[in-house]
Amino acid sequence: MTTKTDVTNNELPPYRKREALNRWIISLPALSIIMLAAIGPILIMLLYSFMVKGDYGGVKLWEFSFDGWINVFFQRDIFDETLGLADAHLTIFWRSLKLSILTTLAALAFGLPTAYFIATRPKHTREIWVFLITIPFWANLLIRTFAIQEVIRNEGIINNTLLAIGIIDSPIQMLYTDGAILFGMVYVYLPLMVLPLYASIEKLDFRLVEAGYDLYATRLKVLRRIILPMIKPGMIAGCILVFIPSLGAYVTPRLLGGGKNMMLGNLIESQFGAGRNWPLGSAISITLMLLVMFALIFYVRNATRSGANHG
Amino acid sequence: MQSPSIAVEAKNITKVFGHGKQHFRALNDVSVSIRENEFFTLLGPSGCGKTTLLRMFAGFEHPTQGAILLHGKDIAHLPPFQRPINTVFQNYALFPHMTVAKNIAFGLEMLGKPKAEIEETVDRMLDLVQMQAMRDRVTSQISGGQQQRVALARALAPSPKVLLLDEPLSALDYKLRKEMQIELKRLQHETGITFIFVTHDQEEALTMSDRIAVMSGGRILQVGSPHDIYERPAERFVADFIGETNFLEGKVSVLEEGDRLSVTLDAGTEGKQIQVAFDPQNSPETVQAGQRITLTVRPEHAQVFPIGSTSDDPIISGKLENIVYFGTDTHYHVKLSDNSIFIVRQQNSQIRGDVLVQNEMVNIHFSMDSARTLWD
Numbered sequence: 292m293t294t295k296t297d298v299t300n301n302e303l304p305p306y307r308k309r310e311a312l313n314r315w316i317i318s319l320p321a322l323s324i325i326m327l328a329a330i331g332p333i334l335i336m337l338l339y340s341f342m343v344k345g346d347y348g349g350v351k352l353w354e355f356s357f358d359g360w361i362n363v364f365f366q367r368d369i370f371d372e373t374l375g376l377a378d379a380h381l382t383i384f385w386r387s388l389k390l391s392i393l394t395t396l397a398a399l400a401f402g403l404p405t406a407y408f409i410a411t412r413p414k415h416t417r418e419i420w421v422f423l424i425t426i427p428f429w430a431n432l433l434i435r436t437f438a439i440q441e442v443i444r445n446e447g448i449i450n451n452t453l454l455a456i457g458i459i460d461s462p463i464q465m466l467y468t469d470g471a472i473l474f475g476m477v478y479v480y481l482p483l484m485v486l487p488l489y490a491s492i493e494k495l496d497f498r499l500v501e502a503g504y505d506l507y508a509t510r511l512k513v514l515r516r517i518i519l520p521m522i523k524p525g526m527i528a529g530c531i532l533v534f535i536p537s538l539g540a541y542v543t544p545r546l547l548g549g550g551k552n553m554m555l556g557n558l559i560e561s562q563f564g565a566g567r568n569w570p571l572g573s574a575i576s577i578t579l580m581l582l583v584m585f586a587l588i589f590y591v592r593n594a595t596r597s598g599a600n601h602g
Numbered sequence: 603m604q605s606p607s608i609a610v611e612a613k614n615i616t617k618v619f620g621h622g623k624q625h626f627r628a629l630n631d632v633s634v635s636i637r638e639n640e641f642f643t644l645l646g647p648s649g650c651g652k653t654t655l656l657r658m659f660a661g662f663e664h665p666t667q668g669a670i671l672l673h674g675k676d677i678a679h680l681p682p683f684q685r686p687i688n689t690v691f692q693n694y695a696l697f698p699h700m701t702v703a704k705n706i707a708f709g710l711e712m713l714g715k716p717k718a719e720i721e722e723t724v725d726r727m728l729d730l731v732q733m734q735a736m737r738d739r740v741t742s743q744i745s746g747g748q749q750q751r752v753a754l755a756r757a758l759a760p761s762p763k764v765l766l767l768d769e770p771l772s773a774l775d776y777k778l779r780k781e782m783q784i785e786l787k788r789l790q791h792e793t794g795i796t797f798i799f800v801t802h803d804q805e806e807a808l809t810m811s812d813r814i815a816v817m818s819g820g821r822i823l824q825v826g827s828p829h830d831i832y833e834r835p836a837e838r839f840v841a842d843f844i845g846e847t848n849f850l851e852g853k854v855s856v857l858e859e860g861d862r863l864s865v866t867l868d869a870g871t872e873g874k875q876i877q878v879a880f881d882p883q884n885s886p887e888t889v890q891a892g893q894r895i896t897l898t899v900r901p902e903h904a905q906v907f908p909i910g911s912t913s914d915d916p917i918i919s920g921k922l923e924n925i926v927y928f929g930t931d932t933h934y935h936v937k938l939s940d941n942s943i944f945i946v947r948q949q950n951s952q953i954r955g956d957v958l959v960q961n962e963m964v965n966i967h968f969s970m971d972s973a974r975t976l977w978d
Contacts, residue, residue: 496695498691498693498695499695499697499698501662501682501689501691501695502689502691502695502696502697503697503708504661504662504681504682504683505660505661505662505682505683505687505688505689505757506683506688506708506709506712506756506757506760507683507684507709507712507713507760508683508708508712509683509712512712516708517697520699521698521699
């Protein structure tokens, strides 16, 4: 559509040109906010990632270097200055990716039955259930995460209870593990999966489900051949909403993963803080953004393909 | 004559939705037998229970009481996917994420038919409903009438023992509906499958069905051929619901020998008795003088004459209120002495030379046999 107007723009009568100009003027405030708040900072970060790091943080302005980007994946040996793979960084990338994918899958596995349950309640009770799903958002994320810490730490409720009953002799290490991060992230992001899924299941025409049963499809086949393809847009939206914040999660891995089990968000924070390596921090930030972008492109492509089928 | 075998039978079906104060009795002790290869119609106003009964045959609802037999076997407890019965849904319920061909193939795939057989059957079905050209279209890209055909093909493809049709024509415009009525009759004839058709459109029911069950308030009032239902309604509701009719209230004056009954009407005869045919099959066991009775006379069975005409048949008289010209026929609205309106419909091709003047008194003649007696 846009290309069509572009092509014919030259032949537009004057009043149409004025209209086009007016449209630009009207959208100016919005455009300037996007420039100042989104594109500007990203450009600054891109610029910083190509500069030499300052001795006490910051950068040496207009002194350019590729060190920031090289350090994302490689590290210079302290003695002979040869480049080797930055194992620590790669581990963190891998852990972030793995935990985000696992979080997304777990949220989908728990979110789908939950959303289905809510969408199949009588109309007036559905709103109550949706309301209940949003209640966790009322408490601050930090407080909720501390509460999880309190439950799973070595002297926490679970371990103390199990010890008291006599099922275990010594506390199980749950806090500061990848499992703890996964648990925390699924807990935090589950509502983001349930809500779009609920929206698409609620729109589902259950007469199609009846038609499936009528045509000899068992319950499992109705789920696989009719329900899942129909609610695919909701599933994709939910996965995007869970995956993206998971990949950049900061609070949850910090409090539940401890210092050892860092994720990308924590790595970036440490480069701008204790590491005093702003170019590296900027480069990792942009890498994270690229990761998210690729994931989004992958998702959107899938979504439009299934969308095209819907006509 | 050998009686045709029964395909589907509902035995004393009662269905109650909800419970306590909110409960609703959708079906009340309904029994009906539907024959093999029959075009059977459940006809009634909305809320009469016809769709509930159909959904019970399909397996979407289960009876609170009673049994559903398919070829003599009780299927009331079977889920829909274990019944060799398919449904054409009111809104077609085509799968929007599949092509026309995929929709038709769905039931066969679920039955685990071999691929070659599925392709062959889908091909045959597309030919049957004349949709070969649309086979690879997505269902949202075809018109309502075409969707209707695909829904039919999809339901017929697994060759069910019984096909259920839930008001499948109600979403189509008038002309298309007429076409599809003929098409459905043809399909039923060609496939030899028992069709159970649900509609609230009495004209549709009359033109398509072998037999009709008229339903109201969760009960079946009458089962019979379209001719039976129209000409020999068993109850006032049936007479009123199917086509136009006139009701004359009165009481039995004398029970004649055999097949005649003398009736004194409340209006139109100035207290004179008229004689009508007596149908013992549709009457209470004992009929006494003085008992209330209703006569129903179809508008096309009556004729208007100038006052003073004579006949051996019953005559009633009233004031000619209105003459309405309809092209093929003319309607005469005659007001009787109790202010009720009696409508007479006369074909214009058979119009006589009599001069009938509006607001003048006229005589209405109808034959003894065309007046149907109904009892309260």
